Amino acid sequence: MELPLEASQFVLDGQANPGTLAYRLQKVAEAARSGLSLLDLVRNLRDYLIAEEGETRARATLLLAKVLEEVPSSLTGQTDASHVAAFFAARLSDWPSFAAAIHGCETLLRQAGQTSGRSIATADAKVIATAFTDEVEVPGLAVALRQPALRVLQLLLEKFGTSLLKEGVNLIGMVIAATDAEKDPRCLMLAFSCFKLLGTVYAGAGCQSHLQEASDDLFDFVACYFPLTFTPPPDAAHNITRESMASELEATIAALPSLAEHVIPLLLEKLASSVRQSRADSLSAVKICVAAWGIEVLDPQLSAVWRGLRNVLLSHPDCDEDQEVVVKAGECLRDCVTSLAGQDNLELVDLALEDSSCQSLPMRIQEAASGDSEAAFHVSSAAFMLGMGERAAASANTSFPPLQPWHAPRHQMVKFRMTALSLPRGGQQWPSEQLNHQRLLTIQCLQTVVRCIKTSPGSEHAATDPSVAEALSPFCSRMLQVGAHEDSTESDENSIGSGHRPTASKADSTSEGVGSQVATAHIKLMSSLASFPFDSAPLDMMGLLRAARQLSLHVTDPQGITGDAASDQEGVSAAAAQGLASMAGAGKSSTLMLAWVVEQFVSSLRQCSHSCSKNGPGSQQTSAEEPPAGTRSSSQQASAILRALGAMATEAAGPRSSELRQLPLEPLLGTLAGDVIPACSTGARSQRPGPTGTAAKTQTPDGSAMVLAEEAAGAEKTQKLLQQVASDLMAFALQESQAARTMHDVILQALAWAAHAASFSCGQPSVVEQAASTIMQAVDGCRSAGYSSKHAEPAVAVAGCVVAACPPSVLPGDCRELVQQLTALAVHVDQASLASQAANVAAASILAKLPPGAIDSTVSAALAQLLPAQPSTVPVDDSSISSASPMETDGVPSPAQVDTSSAAPRAPTAVPLAIQPLPSSADSTPQDQAADPLQSYTPQAAPACFHDFTGIKAQQLHCLGWVLRALAMRGAQSMYQPLLRQYAQLLRQLPSEPGAVGAAAGMLETCFSSQGFDHRSMPGRGLHLTLGPSNHVQGRLLWQQRLLTVVLDELHPVLQAGPGSQPQAGGALWAAYARLMGALPDALAAREQPRLLPFLPTCLLRLADAVPADAPSLVALLNSCAASFHSPTGLALLTSEPGTLISGLMQLAAFRPAASVRSAALHALALLPGHVSWEALHSSKAAMAALLRNALDDIKRPVRQQAAVTKLAWT
Amino acid sequence: MDLINPEPIIHERKNLKSNTDRTTTSEDQRDAIDPLEIFEHIRDITDPEHPYSLEQLNVVSEDLIDISDDKSSLRVQFTPTVQHCSMATLIGLCIRVKLMRVLPSRFKVDILITPGGHSTEEAVNKQLNDKERVAAALENPSLVQMVNNSLQGPKP
Secondary structure, three states, rough: OOOOHHHHHHOOOOEEEEEEEHHHHHHHHHHOOOOHHHHHHHHOHHHHHHHOOOOHHHHHHHHHHHHHHOOOOHHOOOHHHHHHHHHHHHHOOOHHHHHHHHHHHHHHHOOOOOOOOOOOOHHHHHHHHHHHHHOOOOHHHOOOHHHHHHHHOOOOOOHHHHHHHHHOOHHHHHHHHHOOOOOHHHHHHHHHHHHHHHHOOOOOOOHHHHHHHHHHHHHHHOOOOOOOOOOOOOOOOOOOOOHHHHHHHHHHHHHHHOOOOHHHHHHHHHHHOHHHHHHHHHHHHHHHHHHHHHHHHHHHHHHHHHHHHHHHHHHOOOOOHHHHHHHHHHHHHHHHHHHHHOOOHHHHHHHHHHOHHHHHHHHHHHHHHHHHHHHHHHHHHHHHHHHHHHHHHHHHHOOOOOOOOOOOOOHHHHHHHHHHOOOOOOOOOOOOHHHHHHHHHHHHHHHHHHHHHHHHHOHHHHOOOOOHHHHHHHHHHHHHHEEEHOOOHHOOHHHHHHHOOOOOHHHHOOOHHHHHHHHHHHHHHHHHHOOOOOOOOOOOOHHHHHHHHHHHHHHHHHHEEEEEEEEHHHHHHHHHHHHHHHHHHHHHHHHHHHHHHHHHHHHOOOOOOHHHOOOOOOOOHHHOOOOHHHHHHHHHHHHHHHHHHHHHHHHHHHHHHHHHHHHOOHHHHHHHHHHHHHHHHHHHHEEEOOOOOOEEEEEOOOOOHHHHHHHOOHHHHHHHHHHHHHHHHHHHHHHHHOOOOOOOOHHHHHHHHHHHHOOOOOOOHHHHHHHHHHHHHHHHHHHHHHOOOOHHHHHHHHHHHHHHHHHHHHHOOOOHHHHHHHHHHHHHOOOOOHHHHHHHHHHHHHHOOOOHHOOOOHHHHHHHHHHHHHOOOOOHHHHHHHHOOOOOOOHHHHHHHHOOOOOOOOOOOOOOOOOOOHHHHHHHHOOHHHHHOOOOOOOOOOHHHHOOOOHHHHHHHHHHHHHHHHHHHHOOOHHHHHHHHHHHHHHOOOOOOOHHHHHHHHHHHHHHHHHHHHOOOOOOOOOOOOHHHHHHHHHHHHHHHHHHHHHHHHHHHHHOOOOOOOOOOOOHHHHHHHHHHHOOHHHHHHHHHHHHHHHHHHHHHOOOOOOOOOOOHHHHHHHHHHHHHHOOOEEEEEEEHHHHHHHHHHHHHOOEEEOOHHHHHHHHHHHHHOOOOOHHHHHHHHHHHHHHHOOOOOOOOOHHHHHHHHHHHOO | OOOOOOOOOOOOOOOOOOHHOOOOOOOOOOOOOEEEEEEEHHHHEEEEOOOOOOOOOOOOHHHHEEEEEEOOOOEEEEEEEEEEEEOHHHHHHHHHHHHHHOOOOOOEEEEEEOOOOOOOOOHHHHOOOOOOHHHHHEEEEHHHHHHHHHOOOOOO
16 A cells, blocks of 8 residues: 655654644554555655654654554554564664654553554563663653653553563663652652552562562662652643642552561651651551551561651640641551551550550540540540550450441441440459440540541531431440440340430449549530431431430439449539530420420429439438438439520520520510529529538529520520420429428429529510419418428429519519518418528519519518518517618618517527527627627637538528618618628528538629619619619628628638538539629738639639639639739739649630630730749640630630730740 | 831821620620721731831721631731832731731731732732742741731830
């Protein structure tokens, strides 16, 4: 066949434009397709191919290569292919033709194996390889030629590597020579590929020894590129990024196991580098190498690998980027453990377990878990824990399925975790401590799983994946079983569904500390589970409900899961309550869920009452030595349940905060915050054993449920729920008040909460009606019961709390009648305890709420009857009071009319308030300070008769404070002066914490009263009372200085008390301390500083998560703290334990509900670097950085601004 | 050394709206980061050449700040006192460093010269918004010292 004219033109006219050249090439290719073989073409181009002019030779050769590329069929047989291969190989030495020849070689090699019978054989490949080795010096070529040259090398290795190796071709030498000092990214990618192929070829041929011999040279190539530094130019067309190159380099390293002894030290060296990228690349390479090389290769290096990873994992990252490296280290370790475990090797985990420096890791994980910002670190570190959990499973001889990669289908992963959970199975006789420790580890592992599922990519799809839901259902159950210490032999899923109540084993009771940790960890785990990204439908809702059920058991029976000390029980209960609240929040889209949880609570309340009633009415009073366990736990349960209810309402309303903002709630909330909540908190009490084993009750001014519920009240849906709950609780409480007469706490709290809920429903006629009806029913019930304390107490408590909680608009129409009835109850009831205090609260509230015109002689007479009934040994001449109005000071009985010497109880009192006789100068004025009992007050030992002092008296004091406050607000100073003295007298008789708390509760009223004496109105309380300046002076003198001193004297020894001597100060006491610090006037503060400041760091720490803490107190406390930094004494006292102080401040800086608290805490933190040595602060630096990261993006501007200042101070 | 602008015009310090006016009462409602908040951060940066703040020299202004809290983007324009101000880059660097320190990391911050505000506006803008060049500048101890001096605010 004739050669087309275009062939000659292509060869001779090299200057033609590309279009013309392409056209000519196309013509020649068409001829080839029509039957012109490549050998024919060679023959026709003979003169050109051997021409003197290099360019002509080159173009003729190029034409051959191009035709071969376009028309592979132009080769008619194996012989042709061999000839062409030999031709191109020979032309490699002809420099002008080199580019065309290398192109031809590449084409031939690429077509090898694709066209049977017409492609080159091994011998031809060897010819090309030999020519390549002998004639081509790749590093000396231009980039445009190096690329095809390296591609030829790549194809030789890929298609003929093994056969060339057998032919004795030195492939290693070829590759090393060709890739020497390569810098071009495109060529480097090819070079990396060649090295990878080397590894594959030599491994496939079983010639690793050759690689081993050349390992130095190979390592030189690898080492000089690691870690890879490359910034692609902006106009680069090759799309090669640093990441892709680094990934290719890692793959290259991984393909050469023979380099392990060189590479691992290099990687570990780079792991300790100060360059972040080096560390990240090293971690990535370690991960890939461990996965690729296997234990045989790695065995000698494994301990070094562990040490390197551990050092990174346990380092303290200073910034986000360092944090990422730690996270990568965790991931790396996790993947290494998984890879090696897949080969039945857990040596890495063993190394970790044997490493003493890792013992703090569980603690770090727990710390990290407390902050969302460190969730990533948590995940990575816990991944390590996961490895430990796996080891634990293995050591328990538990068979577990083959490990799945981390991103394996989740249900597989969950299956594995479940198996790990089954440790230790029946028959394992583990010491209890070890048992609990393993459980703790396992639960932490599960937390990891939960977090990983939540944070892993594609988790949103998991919500619609039925297999995930299916897998999670038994997962939930299993977690419950482990957390509840259920016997593994009985641990089938049905036991959860059937409400099987877990019991503590004997072994558990001997390991209390860890047991408590297990319980708390379990509860946290449940909370995590509750906030899965699953919305509502597909995820096993029943599983969540079971979890809620289990948590409610924890709430109601903290003893059942830990058997720990009381403080641990409270912690577990609080955690359980919070967990349940989270569950409710997670189930926000499901009313069913929320309603179910509420039902659980109500049911639990009922259970409490039944269990308590079995102890018999009055049983709590029968033994002065020890209160019945049932009563004590009931009180705790009630407290925890109510907290949970409040928290739950908040959680439920959280996502609807936008709706809250639309509602005009401010006036209502202001009234509630000022009047209702303190009244409700009167009822929030809990009991605990006294210091000497006596029954002592602790008053907890715990308005948390109400405060939290208040936040939730705006949401329409929640409001409906609250109304429903209010109705249910009111009905329940009324019913229970008849049945279980000893359940004061539960009923009071339930009703307080119910009343609070009712108070949100001012616009809801049905609830208002029910509230009013409840009050009147309660009063009627009391009357019909003959004012017997046995029946009247709960009912009066109901009435009192409901009245106190309801804003004026909800009060029943005829308040006068109500006041009369209540006061009659308080006077006639045969026990001066809860009934009288509840009535007092009610009366005081009414007094404060009624418009001035409504206080007529009837009401004032009733109140006059009521007030002296509180300190029952101080009767008042009724006739003189009945004609007086509290608004008219001259009509109120003077102090002289109080006959203290002829004290006679109006009714027999089971717990008499033994007021010591006041001095005859009880009518002293502020000017007559010398005669004032407060002035001459000195702390003294408590009389023996007060050793059985109970929370009732503290309640009474609180109540008295309420009455005093109401009177102060009304300007009825003559009425409150005698009461004030009695109050002071009571305070000095309080020997232990309950009394001190009562005193501090009174202190709260003091603060309020002081405000009342000020010129300012009382904004937000719905009254807007403006009081005269004259009262202000007295208020200051009487309240703020003398009373504060008295209260301080009482508080101080209690704060100092430690375990063993007296009960440790609880949250309520710390709240009292905070209020006290906030109320101290400047002069007194300077004097009391040495006494009070040492407690401040502890107080901050304890109050950060204490329920009784309220924002204004905390702000005042933080301001005191900040102010104290400026005085040398204060600074020394505060910074003696900087860790405690910083922890407390940091926790408060993350105090979500109140921006003012966060801001004040950040302000105090900002001052620290100026006063505390940097060494003392250094350990908190990482946590502080995390805190500030969040604070800089706080939702409130003042907090952000303060965070900026604090950050500057700390950096 | 001769000052580039020996007699700058000094403006009065403005009375900004207080936080209370701009802060929502609800604890749950977010106070969006607004231009005023950004302005409060940068107004007190001292000019490298004069002992006056950028606000007093009218280099920065609330009107020249565009921020979107939702989109995490911030654009701050500043106006050098003279067109040929050689300190423009340093001023821009100070603003950037200050904002880097006080803003959440989610923000993309663009520091630009007010259009027409400088003879080499484009070059300065490019330099100020090239993070590698900014990072390189912050590796220079003397430059960091100058930036820190400016960020400390005017001396009383």
